[in-house]
Amino acid sequence: MLIAITLLVIVIGSVVFHLFAPWWLTPLASNWKAMDDTLTITIVITGIFFVALNLFVVYALWRFRHRSGSGQRAAYQPENRKLERWLIGVTTVGIVALLAPGLVVYADYVQPPADAMVVEVLGQQWQWRFRFPGEGGKLGGSDSRFFAGNNPFAIDPADPAGQDDILVTSNELHLPLGKPVKVLMRSHDVLHDFFVPQFRARMNIVPGQMSSFWFTPTKPGRYEAMCAQLCGVGHPAMRGFVVVESAAEYQAWLKQQPSFAATLAPPPAAGGQTLASRGKALAQSKGCVACHTVDGSAGVGPTWKGLFGKTESLDDGSTAKVDEAFVRDFIRNPTARSIKGFPPVMPKIDLSDEELDALVAHIKSQANP
Ligand code: CUA
Numbered sequence: 001m002l003i004a005i006t007l008l009v010i011v012i013g014s015v016v017f018h019l020f021a022p023w024w025l026t027p028l029a030s031n032w033k034a035m036d037d038t039l040t041i042t043i044v045i046t047g048i049f050f051v052a053l054n055l056f057v058v059y060a061l062w063r064f065r066h067r068s069g070s071g072q073r074a075a076y077q078p079e080n081r082k083l084e085r086w087l088i089g090v091t092t093v094g095i096v097a098l099l100a101p102g103l104v105v106y107a108d109y110v111q112p113p114a115d116a117m118v119v120e121v122l123g124q125q126w127q128w129r130f131r132f133p134g135e136g137g138k139l140g141g142s143d144s145r146f147f148a149g150n151n152p153f154a155i156d157p158a159d160p161a162g163q164d165d166i167l168v169t170s171n172e173l174h175l176p177l178g179k180p181v182k183v184l185m186r187s188h189d190v191l192h193d194f195f196v197p198q199f200r201a202r203m204n205i206v207p208g209q210m211s212s213f214w215f216t217p218t219k220p221g222r223y224e225a226m227c228a229q230l231c232g233v234g235h236p237a238m239r240g241f242v243v244v245e246s247a248a249e250y251q252a253w254l255k256q257q258p259s260f261a262a263t264l265a266p267p268p269a270a271g272g273q274t275l276a277s278r279g280k281a282l283a284q285s286k287g288c289v290a291c292h293t294v295d296g297s298a299g300v301g302p303t304w305k306g307l308f309g310k311t312e313s314l315d316d317g318s319t320a321k322v323d324e325a326f327v328r329d330f331i332r333n334p335t336a337r338s339i340k341g342f343p344p345v346m347p348k349i350d351l352s353d354e355e356l357d358a359l360v361a362h363i364k365s366q367a368n369p
Pocket of ligand 1: 123124125126191192193227228229230231232235236238
């Protein structure tokens with residue numbers, strides 16, 4: 001009897017909780033309506049089954065409870081064709097009703113309108129990069145064999161369509177308000193998943209495949225994008241931001257981003273830029289910042305704040321002073337030794353000698369920021 005009452009309280013509590021819960025979905029992207037309707041259908045159908053099945057259990061517990069001296073015995077019924085037909089029929093209708101709307105919503109989700117602008121999202125352990133087509137409106141071809149230290153997008157240098165592609169090497173993507181966006185996704189290494197929870201938009205990024213979805217941002221703001229597939233030890237650090245803003249603000253931001261041709265050109269001869277500030281830009285574009293912070297907070301790797309000049313304990317029991325030679329050696333040969341408390345997962349990154357100088361200068365400058 002106690003179990004019957006407990007179940008009844010759980011059923012009533014769940015329904016009341018759902019009706020009064022404050023976490024209703026907010027309308028932030030154009031396709032939200034169809035998606036939310038699908039979610040509502042799912043919760044209604046599963047809710048009906050949840051309530052009906054539990055109430056049946058409550059009824060059975062009450063109706064067939066043990067009464068001393070009544071002489072009642074349970075009957076063994078291994079088969080009941082009529083009941084089975086009913087159960088199979090009702091379950092089939094329920095499953096179809098759950099899945100069929102999703103097909104329609106998904107078809108819409110991957111078929112962008114003709115006037116949608118295009119942005120490419122590039123996932124890599126453990127950072128995001130973004131690319132827009134230039135004036136021509138066409139992205140340049142890409143292939144992993146073109147990957148190089150100065151071509152992290154692996155764009156075909158011989159493809160004229162790629163020269164004016166606009167490259168965003170930070171983890172922040174800006175989008176204009178109210179304009180449909182087709183998001184093309186590509187991975188450099190393993191399975192990732194681009195997910196902006198507020199847009200209800202996410203999609204797996206399978207290595208060797210292009211995937212895509214579209215949406216129209218309908219509310220200005222800065223939204224967190226995250227990776228939604230476990231992609232290695234740096235997975236929790238694989239975050240980015242999507243900034244939705246007015247068309248004018250978006251254009252102003254876009255103008256600051258370099259074209260592919262500009263990133264291929266040799267850097268201007270120290271035109272006012274210090275070695276350390278070039279290193280800071282490199283830390284961003286090479287993805288170091290995904291694992292190393294400069295504010296002292298914990299990351300996958302040691303924070304750079306106060307790192308230079310420190311004495312670190314290594315996994316082999318020895319200690320080492322973090323000086324220029326040590327930092328250089330570590331970046332060139334990341335897995336030759338490992339620092340206590342950090343997994344030996346740092347990838348080897350292609351850097352020219354000049355770039356290595358700049359990066360070391362940046363790390364050095366964080367010794368006493
Ligand atoms: Cu990329 Cu998790």
